[in-house]
Amino acid sequence: MQKRRLGQGGPMVGAVALGTMNFVGTYGETTPDDALRCMEACLEMGVDHLDTSNVYGMGRAEELLSRFLKIRRDRVVLASKCGITRNPEHPFDNSPDHMRQALEGSLRRLGVEHIDLYYLHRHEPGRPIEEVMQTLLRFRDEGKIGAIGLSEIAPGTLERALSAGPVAAVQSEYSLWTRQPELGILQGCARAGAALVAFSPVGRGVFGDTPPDPNAFGDRDLRQGMPRFAPENWPRNLARLTKFADYARDHGHSPAALAIAWVLSRGDHVIALPGSRSIAHMRQNADGAAISLTHAQLAEIETILPVGWAHGARYGEAMSRGPQTYC
Known part of the structure; x- marks a missing residue:
């Protein structure tokens, strides 16, 4: 596994990380033992950066991860997040008291005294990011977190945050399926020496060996509310995805590996964060980290999946409330 730096002066980690949201039923049921076996196998592949959040399964993902950390803490770069409340009337809270409570809860559930990278999961509208950075910097000075990360923010928010202190990573959805970070966050991270941690680099499973069937989504499947899987959009999207999958296999790769390779080709500061059980x-x-794409191949991929090709918005109305828009 090739290594990439997690922010200026940060640790070297595998170019492919592992997200744990899938371990708590986001895309279907799984078992704790399956999750633990997956984490162990990932570590042997060189996937040593594990990402979670206090709201994944309402803390259950962190509790599950604690079982793995008991025996593998020294080999793992650990990231978690705060700032989402799951309260429909007040879905985001970046107040010092709430963030303190969230951090202490995560430390307790994870069974650790220190989180290597701690993200603001969503920025609360109306609260200055400089104020939020001060809270995160206090956590860092106390030794409870290592580096600071921000998630789903606009380039202007990153610029303001950097005026208050260092930001090691910005987490954004980024893939051949969703390319908004190219409108400023990708470049802003490069200028700041921050890592762009690209979540959903295989597009919510659309770059898998077998594309998902929206008719088979369970009630708890996060994709239920995503317009790109709606009947009026999915057939058009599937036609393009099929062409990409054929191209990948013609070149000896799985569609997922090629999709990951494309994400990693966008800059040496980009880290791919798929979530899988x-x-x-x-x-x-992980195979995607070993693929080097030529200029000709990148151009061919662009012809198959040109920027903006996907039909439908990435999020429905409810899920669109948190990510900052900037275009």
């Missing part, structure tokens, strides 16, 4: 799927994801 399947060892087989994570092997394909």
Whole structure:
């Protein structure tokens, strides 16, 4: 596994990380033992950066991860997040008291005294990011967190945050399926020496060996409310995805590996963050870190999946409330 730096002066980590949201039923049921086996296999592949949040399964993902950290803490770069409340009337809270409570809860559930990278999961509208950075800097000075990360923010927010202190990583959805970070966050991170941690680099599973069937989504499947999977959009999207999958296999790669390789080709500061509970799927994801794409191949991929090709918005109305828009 190739290594990439997690922010200026940060640790070197695998170019492919592992997100744990899938371990708590976001895309279907799984078992704790399956999740633990997946994490162990990932570590052997060189996937040593594990990402979670206090709201994944309302803390259950962190509790599950604690079982793995008991025996593997020294080999893992650990990231978690705060700032989402799951309260429909007040979904985001970046107040010092709430963030303190969230951090202490995460430390307790994870069974650790220190989180290597701690993200603001969503920025609360109306609260200055400089104020939020001061809270995070206090946590860092206390030794409870290492580096500071921000998630789903606009380039202007990153610029203001950097005026208050260092930002090691920005987490944004980024893939051949969703390319908004190219409108400023990708470049802003490069200028700041921050890592762009690209979540959903295989597009909510659309770059898997078998594209998902929206008719088979369970009630708890996060994709239920995503317009790109709606009947009026999915057939058009599937036609393009099929062409990409054929192209990947013609070149000896799985669609997932090629999709990961494309994400990593966008800059040396980009880290791919797929979430999977399947060892087989994570092997394909990790394979993407070994693929070097030529200029000709990148141009061919662009012809198959040109920027803006996907039909439908990435999020429905409810999920669109948190990510900052900037275009």
